[in-house]
Amino acid sequence: MIQYPKIQFCYSLVITLVLSQIGLPLFHLFSAQAQPSHKTSDYYSLEPVDLDDLDGFFLRLDRVRVHTPQGGLLLSNAMTAARQSENWVALESLAWYGHDEADNTSQKLRFLDAAADALSGSTRDDTISARTNGAFETAVTYRQMAIQKINRLLESDTLKLNDIENAHRIQFKMVKVAQSVQKREIANKWEEEDGDFTASISVDLQRRLSPGNMPDENYFRAAKNTVKNTGSLVEARRLLTKIDTLPVKRRSSSFHATIISSDIDKQMGGVTAFKFTRDWFLSHADEPYAGLLNYLIAYAVSVASSQDHQLIDETLDLLYALQEKYPVLIAQGDIKGKKIFSEQVGLARQLYNWENHVVSSQLLLSKIYLAEAIHDSSTLPLAREFIERYPKHSAVESVSEMINNAP
């Protein structure tokens, strides 16, 4: 073995120490590039992303890797910037980069959600272009991908709440895309299928879903769109009836039917809304819902101008019967109305009497209009009672006119 003189070793040590001091700044320079300091890493989050140079951005991401905190932050901020500027092309590219780099199915779902955002955003902005550029076909693909991923997670028993929520968001956006490009029947079919899928997962997971993702809400949206697109009340009833048997739901079928009735009123008129509400209320008499009763009482007004003497007669009888049978529900409506008026005007002034009895006053008013329409002898006594009890009601002028014009 060759022996080196001690002096030679000392020389080398001194040189090493000297050069190490020269090398330190150099090392810092390189290390800062390879692994940024705390300060640099934080400024990554603040650096503007040049969305016009995505290739350069991806090269930068390739260096830090998307799995590292810095990489994840960079990508996240870039996607935020793309959303902010509604640069859907950039958002889609970024989302697919993240999707392809992601190392598990849950993460891939998250990035697929961002891609869905991009598709939905671009479709919303330019529906005509979306129709010609195959946005619907893309939506079909995205939706299938989401379902496949969910099924994979389900099979591997690793399905988490977050995954379902992500998948729901994707499916919701794809329904929107389908609606935008006028594929309304398919959109409705997807909506119903999404509800069926959610209803099939474990009850425990269903209970933890956020608002908007419960299966009853899928069926409700499908029913609402059916009314809007086809006007088919039979189909709307079929969809709403599915809610009755769900083990987990956000709201009852009667709640949803109430909202649908409002759409029917706007679209098809008050008499149709009345009939729909009446039939639903009577078919769910075992669990009567106060909100639906409120609407039923209000829609009864429309029947007065229907010129259908028999229907007017029956409706008047029904109102008396409801008053007799459901005093508690009517009182619940009054309490709710009072609360709303208290929030809206209660601070500015004291509530008028009718505002404390908003549903009861409506019931009396509906009876007056119906009685008047068939020249019933009860019209005048009812009208006088109304004016006496609710002198500040907006309908007092109209009711007074009835009294003044009475033969």
Added chain:
Amino acid sequence: MLLCMKSLNIPLPMRLANILVMLIIATHSYEASAQTQPIEPPESCFPTDTAVCCFATYTTAVVVIDGPVVIIDDGVPMISYTGWGECDNCRQPDCFFCDSTFDSINCVRSFSVTVSNNYQESLHIGLEAGLSATVKAQLEGALGVSSGISTTDSIDCPIPTNPCEYLKLRVKITRHIGVKAEIRHKWNLTGIWVALPASYGCGFGSCPIAGYQWNKTCPTTSSIATATTFDLKCTAAQTAGPCIMMCEQ
């Protein structure tokens, strides 16, 4: 460096070993310097603060509405009629046609948005208010409404085409009070770092001030907004009655 050692006639294995030692020393020196010499906080920090901790103030929120608008309260409906409409410009001599006095009605429509603060951890009270306001402002922008501002619309009631019918006309007014809807949305925040003497804060990434850490978990990046509508709608409702040629000579 290698050439320099060669000129001093130091053999290659020793030269390489020395470089290795140098790198180890350099690395150690760097790590030590990072721990002992505080990195200067960003310019936005308050240099006069003592006992700093990390805190983020948010200047920008991007709100994405990513879910359905869910009605959570069906409100209470109220329906009534106005008084009878009359002809006010009957044309002579053959007065078969006239305009109703009900050609339009002023309806007040209001819409308000509130954002519920469902963060995982409470933020410093000052920032929490700012955060909520920022998200809310963005949400209002996305929805095209301003919180607490009512707009007055003049809605034209549909007038029946048969003039005989609107001789007996009154306007049906439908009001839905207190209908509430939830708007699911998520948000991202960006902003500048500041250091404050308070001991709360949330932020992206690692704390930019050496030796300090974020000491609260970050808020969730979504919240639920509640929108309340107060609508007054009107539609013309025809009533029963024969066609009356009121102005016929």
